[in-house]
Amino acid sequence: MKLKVRAVHGQLNDGGFDSQRYAIAQHQPLTGRFLQASVIEPNCSLRAQYLASLQTTLQPYPWNAVILGLGMGERLSVPKEIKNIMRDTGTAHLMAISGLHIAFAALLAAGLIRSGQIFLPGRWIHWQIPLIGGICCAAFYAWLTGMQPPALRTVVALATWGMLKLSGRQWSGWDVWICCLAAILLMDPVAILSQSLWLSAAAVAALIFWYQWFPCPEWQLPPVLRAVVSLIHLQLGITLLLMPMQIVIFHGISLTSFIANLFAIPLVTFITVPLILAAMVVHFSGPLILEQGLKSLPEGWINIVECWQWLSFSPWFLLVVW
Template structure:
């Protein structure tokens, strides 16, 4: 069995976690495992696929049960626990992991969000607190249009929320990342765009004002704040370029393409760890590792095979990632780009470099706007009409100017004089000020759309297929019938 088929079995086996109302019980799990082993005895390919899909479903159900275990065992009364803080706003909102329960070590440590109370001392990530707390399961909204906080919390492995009754610090030492972040906060305290720079560089989004978050959502630029593919790929590229530069001075027998690839992967993992290894960053690292492994295999893989293998690797490593909307947005965006460039590639021509790059960026943004519409309507019940123009300016500016400046300043913070470092920070701050001034000048572009538009939003995908394969000539009646079927909700 080839690797893409195996990855497809992983995806199909774990997808049922999206709609299962209740996880199967212990005896059902044992029965499914026995059934899978029996089916695997058949040598036919469909039977082998069915056995693998069943086993991967069992794997996903067991992983989900492990995450839900604290909601059944830790929520009935006050508990004596040790909590290691992973993030805090310094006031009344804290996130952490319960590492001990009644003196016994818990593995894996369940995550918890604490609200509503100040700790006796100024907290920071990495500290361990002995707490008496009252926990409860995370609750989600039941209305269709609301954000499902329960599903999001489970995808982040934080199934509990609550408040502490008593708290005493057990380990006062902050983590290296927390100390570095505190030093950066002190350095940037006078700059107006401090919170955005720390969000872009360190993944700290708790302090970003709600006004800025709303502006980025309405202009379709919120994806720039997530420490995921864009930032981590840039970190990997810097590591790759650094080793390529070193190889210039090495003998020919020491040159090769594998070492820069592995150094790029290591750089990506290091940067993801520096930003706190949040779930989007972790998923990006898993996808990069899978891509590097496929590249090192020496075989030629198509873009769709790479896409399936990366999604399969992510879901196998973390089955509850299937609940993450950000994962499916990223996966759908990559699939849309592959589809767009295969069926509607950028036309060639003799143009200057800058003009061609500008047209290529317009071509990319137009494709994303039309092809991502179905998922945006399904998840967010609307689309942004200004996203193309906003991303035409924001994506290259953030990718090639702001993030490199921030990464450079973060490195200079460790070794450079204050004046040089501050000059770089101020440059990034002024570029961000100009960018958000531009975003504020855009007219309100959010268009609310209900579920009736889902069928119509599929038309760009189908239109590309019809146009590319000339189905409008050979099957005109079928095309008209399909158009009528997709617009059926508006006829009622």
Template sequence: MTLCAAGLGAAKVATGLYGTPIMPKVSGPKNVSGVIERVEFLEEGDGSRVLLRNLVIEGVAPEDTPKLVRLRFRKDEGLVPGARIETLAKIDAPSRAVLPGAYDFRRHLFFEGIGGVGFSYKSAAVVGDAVGGADLLFENTRNVIERKISEHAGRVSAGIMSALITGQRGAIADEDDDAMRDSGLYHLLSISGTHVTMVAGVIFFFIRFALACFPYAALHWPIKKIAAAASLFGAAFYVLLAGAEVPAMRALLMTGLIMVAVMLDRSPFSLRLIAFAALAVLIMSPQALMGVSFQMSFAAVAAMICFYEYIRPWWMGWHARAGFVRRCVLYVIGIVITSAIAGCVTGIFSLYHFQAFQIYGVLSNMMAVPITGFVVMPAAVLAVVLMPFGLEALPLKAMEEGTLWMLAVAHWAARLDGAVINVGQWPLATLVFCSIGLTLFMLWRGWRGKGVAAFVVLCGFLIAAFSPSPEIMVSDTGKLFGVRGADGALYVSSRRGERFTIENWQRLSGHADGVPLLFSNRDSGVRCDADGCRIGRDGWKVSIVHTPKAYREDCAWADLILSDIPLRKIRGCNSGAVRFDLFDFRRGGAHAFYFGKDRISVRKVSGDTLRPWD
């Protein structure tokens, strides 16, 4: 009970500490003034994204002004962090979830302190000189590194190289981003345990090797402990440079414990590391618990530690008796086992959050991870060290070659037949059951306990298999309607607008690669004219009305009436039909409707109790 109370208290404190006012309803272009917090360069020709703080927004009271807003500039304005700028911009509240239970973009940005997003109509005017400070040191360092990478690397590889060093992924081409995701290599683009461990390992072995070259140091100094301390400081610098996101912070905490254990001559590998790191992250950022990064990173590392603790006696014995060739074979086997375990465990969370599972993840990781560990990341460390002296060209070239290999593997694996399995949206209960089952499987010793854990995971899958899918979907604008056809395909009222919503509806319906079909398609089961549409499904009659005429005509016929116009002032309808109009959708967010035997159920993004980010 005490831990539960402490968790709820931490969540309340975090809401006040990290949260922000959400931008009020947009009323046209506004004059905006603010200090540049961060500049993220996008793909060539797409300009840049700028994060502003200390804001003054025309027509918005100070108490309603967000802590941060994110604006997109069409061109690279050459803006510098710390400078105060003025511009004319359109700022909107961040998008809500496209369906109930889907990823909530507004919640995520709320805890990032970002209460508005938009774009600038013109170039920004600098009205205040850049102010230095510790908070801008790493931001300026990121920008310098990105410029150096752009000077020495090609357009294709520069975005990924920047992501691996600075954590900024905005400049990655869409086709490369999709290939990395579909091949199961996307974890290499998110600064996490793999990268932090590689950086710490490179520094550790280089420092230890360098000190071992001096006989006096090797004989009289604790060079292993010195190398551990140096690698810890290097890893901390890398995490701060990359933005200190949840996976990186978790990796830094665990790396720190490992290095401290080395300095204290203790065993560094234990589930206690996971527990300590998770507790520390949740104390600092309790909102991370619902994030995919927290769930996937901790699940993968915990599963690998449990497995290697189980096989450690045999593995250490094989390694001790192995020669060079056998050790190389053991290394390859280790990559295969690690990729398989991490892929299976994180696959559950991938299916819940992204509705996709990468079939060839083990194969692509076998081909890409060794190059990343032995070429890309060591070259990245060396490049950053040599940049102040202007000697970064050679290591950046080596890093680029390794990056191009990684990209080639990603595109090859992504093009294989059946590379990705797509599923429909899973309910939250599936995530809860699978998480509990995986935790029990790792902690409950003995095969009887593991059998119970496997049964709990199976129950989660069964819940997903028998969970109903929405028959009708309506966007939060009230202007886009979607219907699930008898064939399971998604049919939409229009393809002209709200493309982002349509793409996400397709993914959530399990048809991420398909082309969105229109109501006019003969198989949709929807019959439309200029005034509205009629749907008959499972004994239920649904009317989508666009005009008062259609509303009056379908009032007595329909069981459910959905409208993209206000209905409350239109008279002439006294039936018992359930009605939702434009104001309902704008106030409650996206709606999903489910057909039962005796009633129609509805879920909406924003419930009757408003949350801070609503």
């Protein structure tokens, strides 16, 4: 490719968006245009092929852009109206592939690996395996979504937390927070210019501070109501403590963000994202494999002759003997 490039320039208007700072934080300090280009290798990368396949599959659905944004971090095709709604309600952070998505993917992978250990002999069961497996799956998911700077920072923080867990020492929440932030800045020094990094770091620090000084009341409530109270307590703390930074960065706050996030975060975290991740895994293997598995279910029927039907009562006798 023959390009004509120039450095990104920012404007000094007070309160305006600093495009130069954002470009450097995203490792994109240059802009330009094509003068000449020729194809060297016609084949795309595996990620690009998978993304193109997803886009083709989701094309008939009206919310395909939002699904791609939640699953792959591709937000360019999201309509401006939806972006404005998310910005005004304070839920735009859900569209970025960062801590929420990648940590949940790591948690799901670790849970599946831990469940699989039930079928292994005791000498083969180690608590480190689900931890390492979850971090590896999180790194793979971050690569699949393009390894954008927020995703890269999340993987670095997860790897740092995993090494702290493997060390065998007792680390406080503040120790883990400082070590993760130091590892991120050591890996990516220009991340210090990223507003998303400081918002994420401030959010984690706010939660640690909130639960230290104002823990959730331990009322005797039904499990469902207790979960609702815990969610309201968490959202109230992060809304109040992040308010100063939001005003400094965005020059305003959303009056509806508390209510919107109160409903959006649980729905997106525990319903939407798991379903999208499951769909992405099924898309990896292909729907035909699942279809063949469903077609083979009727073959599981076994005809039993009358002389052997008495064996169906054997569980009753075995339970009595036991």
